[in-house]
Amino acid sequence: MDPHDYLDGGTVAVAPTEYAICRMEGTEPPASAFAVVRDDTETTAVVDERDGVPDAATAVSRGWKRLTFEMELPFELVGFLAVVADELARAGVSIYALSSYSTDHVLVTESDLDAAVDRLDSLGCVVR
Incomplete structure (x- = not known):
C-alpha cells in the first residue's frame, strides 16, 4: 500500500475551532477534551479553546487548528503520517499528530495553517 494513493483525492477537514494543548497536573483531564495522552510522566489534553483552559493545566500552547484525514x-x-509530516516539515510547519482507531489528525498552529493547506493540496488532498 502506498500512502500517496490515500492522499491523492483524499479529504482533509479543517476544524473550525482553535485548540489548546495542555500539560495537566494529575491524571484527570477535562471530560470535554478532544484527545488525552497519558504516559508514565504526564498527561496531555487537547481542548477546545472556547471551553477554556482547565485550571489544572501547568503548561499551555494555544492557537492550534485540527486537520482530520477523512479516510479510513x-x-x-x-x-502515511511520515509522508504528511515530511511534506509539512519541508514547508517549515510544526505538527502535533494524533491517531484514532481508523484515521489520523494533525494539529498545526493557526499561523501555519495556510502553508499546511498548500502542502496538502500539493499531495492531491481535497482540503475543506
Whole structure:
C-alpha cells in the first residue's frame, strides 16, 4: 500500500475551532477534551479553546487548528503520517499528530495553517 494513493483525492477537514494543548497536573483531564495522552510522566489534553483552559493545566500552547484525514486508514498502511509530516516539515510547519482507531489528525498552529493547506493540496488532498 502506498500512502500517496490515500492522499491523492483524499479529504482533509479543517476544524473550525482553535485548540489548546495542555500539560495537566494529575491524571484527570477535562471530560470535554478532544484527545488525552497519558504516559508514565504526564498527561496531555487537547481542548477546545472556547471551553477554556482547565485550571489544572501547568503548561499551555494555544492557537492550534485540527486537520482530520477523512479516510479510513488500515493498520497495514506504512508511512502515511511520515509522508504528511515530511511534506509539512519541508514547508517549515510544526505538527502535533494524533491517531484514532481508523484515521489520523494533525494539529498545526493557526499561523501555519495556510502553508499546511498548500502542502496538502500539493499531495492531491481535497482540503475543506
